[in-house]
Amino acid sequence: MDKVRMGIIGIGNMGSVHIKSLVQGLVPGMELAAAADSLEEKRQWAKGILPKGFPIYNEGSEIIKSGKVDAVLIAVPHYQHPPLAMEAFRAGLHVMCEKPAGVYTKQVREMNEAAAKSNVVFGMMFNQRTNAWYRRMHELVQGGSLGAIKRVSWIITDWYRPQAYYDSGGWRATWDGEGGGVLLNQCPHNLDLLQWICGMPSKVRAFCHNGKWHSIEVEDDVTAYLEYPNGATGTFITTTADAPGTNRFEVTLEMGKIICDNANELTLHRLSTNEREFCKTARGGFDRPAAAVEKIETDGSNEQHNGVLKAFAGRVLRGTPLVAEGREGINSLALSNAMHLSSWLDKTIALPIDEDLFLEELNKRRARKGS
Amino acid sequence: MDKVRMGIIGIGNMGSVHIKSLVQGLVPGMELAAAADSLEEKRQWAKGILPKGFPIYNEGSEIIKSGKVDAVLIAVPHYQHPPLAMEAFRAGLHVMCEKPAGVYTKQVREMNEAAAKSNVVFGMMFNQRTNAWYRRMHELVQGGSLGAIKRVSWIITDWYRPQAYYDSGGWRATWDGEGGGVLLNQCPHNLDLLQWICGMPSKVRAFCHNGKWHSIEVEDDVTAYLEYPNGATGTFITTTADAPGTNRFEVTLEMGKIICDNANELTLHRLSTNEREFCKTARGGFDRPAAAVEKIETDGSNEQHNGVLKAFAGRVLRGTPLVAEGREGINSLALSNAMHLSSWLDKTIALPIDEDLFLEELNKRRARKGS
Numbered sequence: 109m110d111k112v113r114m115g116i117i118g119i120g121n122m123g124s125v126h127i128k129s130l131v132q133g134l135v136p137g138m139e140l141a142a143a144a145d146s147l148e149e150k151r152q153w154a155k156g157i158l159p160k161g162f163p164i165y166n167e168g169s170e171i172i173k174s175g176k177v178d179a180v181l182i183a184v185p186h187y188q189h190p191p192l193a194m195e196a197f198r199a200g201l202h203v204m205c206e207k208p209a210g211v212y213t214k215q216v217r218e219m220n221e222a223a224a225k226s227n228v229v230f231g232m233m234f235n236q237r238t239n240a241w242y243r244r245m246h247e248l249v250q251g252g253s254l255g256a257i258k259r260v261s262w263i264i265t266d267w268y269r270p271q272a273y274y275d276s277g278g279w280r281a282t283w284d285g286e287g288g289g290v291l292l293n294q295c296p297h298n299l300d301l302l303q304w305i306c307g308m309p310s311k312v313r314a315f316c317h318n319g320k321w322h323s324i325e326v327e328d329d330v331t332a333y334l335e336y337p338n339g340a341t342g343t344f345i346t347t348t349a350d351a352p353g354t355n356r357f358e359v360t361l362e363m364g365k366i367i368c369d370n371a372n373e374l375t376l377h378r379l380s381t382n383e384r385e386f387c388k389t390a391r392g393g394f395d396r397p398a399a400a401v402e403k404i405e406t407d408g409s410n411e412q413h414n415g416v417l418k419a420f421a422g423r424v425l426r427g428t429p430l431v432a433e434g435r436e437g438i439n440s441l442a443l444s445n446a447m448h449l450s451s452w453l454d455k456t457i458a459l460p461i462d463e464d465l466f467l468e469e470l471n472k473r474r475a476r477k478g479s
Numbered sequence: 480m481d482k483v484r485m486g487i488i489g490i491g492n493m494g495s496v497h498i499k500s501l502v503q504g505l506v507p508g509m510e511l512a513a514a515a516d517s518l519e520e521k522r523q524w525a526k527g528i529l530p531k532g533f534p535i536y537n538e539g540s541e542i543i544k545s546g547k548v549d550a551v552l553i554a555v556p557h558y559q560h561p562p563l564a565m566e567a568f569r570a571g572l573h574v575m576c577e578k579p580a581g582v583y584t585k586q587v588r589e590m591n592e593a594a595a596k597s598n599v600v601f602g603m604m605f606n607q608r609t610n611a612w613y614r615r616m617h618e619l620v621q622g623g624s625l626g627a628i629k630r631v632s633w634i635i636t637d638w639y640r641p642q643a644y645y646d647s648g649g650w651r652a653t654w655d656g657e658g659g660g661v662l663l664n665q666c667p668h669n670l671d672l673l674q675w676i677c678g679m680p681s682k683v684r685a686f687c688h689n690g691k692w693h694s695i696e697v698e699d700d701v702t703a704y705l706e707y708p709n710g711a712t713g714t715f716i717t718t719t720a721d722a723p724g725t726n727r728f729e730v731t732l733e734m735g736k737i738i739c740d741n742a743n744e745l746t747l748h749r750l751s752t753n754e755r756e757f758c759k760t761a762r763g764g765f766d767r768p769a770a771a772v773e774k775i776e777t778d779g780s781n782e783q784h785n786g787v788l789k790a791f792a793g794r795v796l797r798g799t800p801l802v803a804e805g806r807e808g809i810n811s812l813a814l815s816n817a818m819h820l821s822s823w824l825d826k827t828i829a830l831p832i833d834e835d836l837f838l839e840e841l842n843k844r845r846a847r848k849g850s
Contacts, residue, residue, distance in 0.1 A: 273764035351754045383722045393644035
């Protein structure tokens, strides 16, 4: 095989972008081999830009059974990600899944288990991991030279959406259609980066406000407080209603502080002494450890979706690394599940969450529409 | 009267600064007339810089009864602020009180009631209100042209203190000596500015960590979530252990966003349309309201403590405005009391708080030392 034959399931916002990228040859090692959507209008759009006779199906299952593809890219509504991925695993196809991995971790855990038993490549579309500044932040924090994390703060309120966005699809921003609001639709990237850079918290206390700024039944305003296994604390703040929003991600460690502004600027305040040591040995009551400030340089590369697909092809063809393993998708979902559950039950939630309880609470909300 | 004769009660960190300022003639309309401290060492220090025979007493009560002063400045440990202030009111003396107003609002409410019945001037040492950038922020937010507040975030973690600070006095950072940690000692200023600029929240959920970074019995790490009467939300994050810390105060309103960095830089993002209106009328799902960015100019004045004292003298002599009315001291204390109570009871607290319950919980902690 010198090119991965890709079938794209779902020709919506993201599926159509991926089709265009592959048609334009923007992803080395990958070619478009089939597409599917249950809506006639979407299929017509695809026919308009693809060669005559190109395989376009009504259902993802038809692509999976077609024999025309080596892999599928799943870009359908969230609830369908795990069942389609598992169907593809059974057919021996490689799978690239759009975020979020699914809507509830119980289902995603089954998907991960199926992936582990199969012999295929399973990747997750966490395209923001290709961003040079986030990659550097990951290296700096996880590299260890800055010591343990003490505090995390991410104000990520620049996901502005007017009401028209929510009115564009009946399934949007409903418990039954998407399984959540800003946490499920916009924030899977941020929650993935949060755990990729800082690790998973052990406790979450969140305050989700449903339909606060828009006429929707799910949350559009969230403040979450996090506690990490080592005692570090954090906050994660998001909304689709702040204008202009903020994107400021700050991590304080024993040896300094990293600030990432607007996903394209990285400042490091580096201490010469570990603060934990300084605290115990300083003589003066108002002494402070000296810090040197540096703007962090990066390679500037930010390939986004096509970078993720290129790496996926590389893994299939040559065994090179993925941008994000499919099994890692469960982490950001576990975070949003914990935030939802904390808010629904009005209490602090320990991770891993009670997956059955979460599903029960989610299903209550799916059942009473418009609630 | 052409000068207010001031008696300073307490010759500690702040009292000694005020004595020096008055001796150097830095406060127009005010002169030092007496000083008091219960510690011989502090009185000796004062004798060393004051003229021979200058009235220096052991107790504040002696100044109050001396007949030598028109006003007293109370700069003793927090618990003693209200009783001394009330004693001064009874003697017909004007009172300038160091922050915090006291340790629990029940006591401070009595002080305020006594002040209201007296005919004297009562001011609170909220010197950070003299800062030009905070004054502009107050004008911008309270002025109303930016619409209602939607979100507040203050990361104020630049109160670094090593262990040596806490070891410098046995009363420091104890429930019985100070009644709290970073919230009672360092943050009264920030909590006052928060309420002065954004108004009082109606609900508080806080996570206070006691002795997390230092060997102390009170809190040195706090994350608080706030809800305002109009539905706006906020976070307030503080510690004495982050190095370097952050001071970033951000307020999002219907017509834009104000960011105050490091108490000396103010950026306004101003919308041309009210976001609430834009949200409902925008046609495109990804439309965003246009924002113009401006650096806000200020008069640059930042008189701090001497500015507060100058205004106090002005009020006594000419009836001109104070920097902060004494009765307003209860607001920042109500905030820290609510944060403590929320953390102690592990639940959300509505304001106004149950003052008897707070005092009961505080007294439990005063009784079991080292807890």
